[in-house]
Amino acid sequence: MANSGTTTPLQTQPIVNEILTTAIEREREREIVTRRYGLFDRKETLEQIGELLGITRERVRQLEKSVMTRLRVSAEQGEVPHIQEVQQRLVAELEDTGGATRINELAGRIVAENNRDEQSRLTFLAYLCPELTVINDDNDFYQGVALKSLYDEKQLKKTVSKLIDVIKTNGDIMDAKAMADKAGIKDPRQAQALATLSKRLATLNGMWGLVKWPMVNPKNIRDKIYVILHQRGKHMHFNEIADAIKKSEFRRKDVTTQAIHNELIKDPRFVLIGRGIYALKEWGYERGTVADIITQVLKEAGEPLHRDEIVKRVLKTRYVKETTVLLNLQGKSQFKRVAKATYTLADEAI
Numbered sequence: 110m111a112n113s114g115t116t117t118p119l120q121t122q123p124i125v126n127e128i129l130t131t132a133i134e135r136e137r138e139r140e141i142v143t144r145r146y147g148l149f150d151r152k153e154t155l156e157q158i159g160e161l162l163g164i165t166r167e168r169v170r171q172l173e174k175s176v177m178t179r180l181r182v183s184a185e186q187g188e189v190p191h192i193q194e195v196q197q198r199l200v201a202e203l204e205d206t207g208g209a210t211r212i213n214e215l216a217g218r219i220v221a222e223n224n225r226d227e228q229s230r231l232t233f234l235a236y237l238c239p240e241l242t243v244i245n246d247d248n249d250f251y252q253g254v255a256l257k258s259l260y261d262e263k264q265l266k267k268t269v270s271k272l273i274d275v276i277k278t279n280g281d282i283m284d285a286k287a288m289a290d291k292a293g294i295k296d297p298r299q300a301q302a303l304a305t306l307s308k309r310l311a312t313l314n315g316m317w318g319l320v321k322w323p324m325v326n327p328k329n330i331r332d333k334i335y336v337i338l339h340q341r342g343k344h345m346h347f348n349e350i351a352d353a354i355k356k357s358e359f360r361r362k363d364v365t366t367q368a369i370h371n372e373l374i375k376d377p378r379f380v381l382i383g384r385g386i387y388a389l390k391e392w393g394y395e396r397g398t399v400a401d402i403i404t405q406v407l408k409e410a411g412e413p414l415h416r417d418e419i420v421k422r423v424l425k426t427r428y429v430k431e432t433t434v435l436l437n438l439q440g441k442s443q444f445k446r447v448a449k450a451t452y453t454l455a456d457e458a459i
């Protein structure tokens with residue numbers, strides 16, 4: 110994705126080329142750094158590089174550590190070309206986004222084309238910036254970068270863990286302000302920025318939760334339907350649900366109306382309460398026909414009810430016309446009229 114800002118995009122390739130040729134003397138060390146960081150192609154493992162260069166995996170690791178340590182020291186002393194200008198650019202971006210962000214998000218804002226090679230080069234450059242903390246991609250974290258004035262790596266991971274614990278304890282989705290307040294973070298932007306680095310958290314429509322929660326990370330059509338209904342807070346026609354999904358922030362929105370209708374029918378979380386109209390079961394709705402609801406109303410009453418009262422009670426849980434309720438009362442054998450416009454269940458009639 111192209112950079113959409115008005116600032117001139119950062120040109121990572123010529124900067125990295127110059128660093129490799131002027132700041133690293135030995136060809137073998139340049140080869141290791143280039144391949145380990147994927148500066149111009151895919152990243153390679155220690156084993157792959159060792160096999161190519163005819164040295165052990167451990168020797169590759171030692172050489173990589175040695176050259177990167179030298180580069181960082183040289184960068185701190187202002188001896189690595191362009192690092193100061195790169196650092197100024199990255200620090201300014203981070204200050205605007207709460208002090209931390211994923212590398213892919215950062216690349217999307219400051220480079221011309223946000224692709225894998227650009228992200229890899231940006232990560233390499235961030236490693237060399239004395240004022241930045243870089244977080245490696247692993248099972249718990251996305252590749253990210255933060256302001257060292259706010260967090261070193263240990264502090265950052267500890268604070269992210271606190272955010273996860275806050276959400277777990279809360280047991281429900283939270284906005285950034287509530288999350289920050291509970292975690293003791295003064296600026297909600299910082300809480301949100303740190304949360305974006307965690308693979309255990311997800312966000313949708315400004316709300317945060319555990320990645321396994323459908324409300325922030327719907328993985329299938331049923332979950333997306335649930336989120337839409339929950340957000341709307343009232344019943345919807347399946348065509349409305351389809352339109353809402355297409356306009357949503359979901360990553361995948363290319364679902365057909367028929368597929369949505371099929372999932373509404375199958376999932377017990379959704380209750381048909383009118384012609385094509387669905388609500389959530391958790392709102393107190395029960396599955397069943399209008400006749401089933403009339404039966405439930407009369408059983409709960411424990412006595413005959415006037416038809417107007419029956420209609421009133423049925424319409425609390427079904428979005429149908431009054432005539433539909435009356436036709437069921439008059440046309441179904443399980444209901445018996447015991448007085449003028451008054452009905453009871455047939456098997457309870459005296």
